[in-house]
Amino acid sequence: MTFLRTFSILTLLFAASALHAVNQDTESKTIQDGVYTQAQAARGSKLWQNICGECHVGDEFVGEAYMGSWSNVPVAELFDLITVTMPEDNPGSLLDAEYAAVIAYVLSLNGLPPGEDELPAAYEALQEILIQGPYVQ
Numbered sequence: 001m002t003f004l005r006t007f008s009i010l011t012l013l014f015a016a017s018a019l020h021a022v023n024q025d026t027e028s029k030t031i032q033d034g035v036y037t038q039a040q041a042a043r044g045s046k047l048w049q050n051i052c053g054e055c056h057v058g059d060e061f062v063g064e065a066y067m068g069s070w071s072n073v074p075v076a077e078l079f080d081l082i083t084v085t086m087p088e089d090n091p092g093s094l095l096d097a098e099y100a101a102v103i104a105y106v107l108s109l110n111g112l113p114p115g116e117d118e119l120p121a122a123y124e125a126l127q128e129i130l131i132q133g134p135y136v137q
């Protein structure tokens with residue numbers, strides 16, 4: 001009897017932890033969920049004006065026309081692209097936190113809501129956040 005009870009408790013525990021793991025996998029956030037802060041976007045705005053604005057206008061990356069091309073892709077991929085290729089004349093010259101701030105600024109330009117936590121400045125954490133519209137121009 002004792003053996004059987006122990007066995008079934010273990011089975012239950014195992015099933016519960018397996019369910020939990022599945023849940024975590026499907027529980028991705030999107031950029032609609034308040035994934036950056038207003039202060040972070042303000043820092044990004046300054047960097048954008050000083051550095052990126054030399055070659056880009058802000059609204060180049062606003063709206064479905066641009067953001068739609070990233071639909072359902074994790075923010076990690078956008079972060080990766082920008083950190084590796086931009087600014088075109090000096091790639092990788094910003095700190096990771098500065099790249100994250102610039103992305104926060106682009107999210108704010110797209111009318112996405114700010115929240116309590118900063119957009120992470122790390123590829124792994126950004127894998128958890130998907131790019132999804134709608135966008136407000």
Ligand code: HEC
Pocket residue numbers: 048051052053054055056061081082086087088089094102
């Ligand atoms: C010296 C010029 C220059 C600077 C400075 C620059 N870029 Fe670019 N950027 C380009 C060029 C050229 C392209 C490719 C053509 C295009 O998409 O506009 C590009 C493309 C991009 C793209 C589109 C990539 C894609 O394939 O979707 C993004 C996003 C971007 N830049 C972000 C930035 C950010 C953020 C900064 C500031 C940290 C920055 N750029 C600074 C020249 C520049």
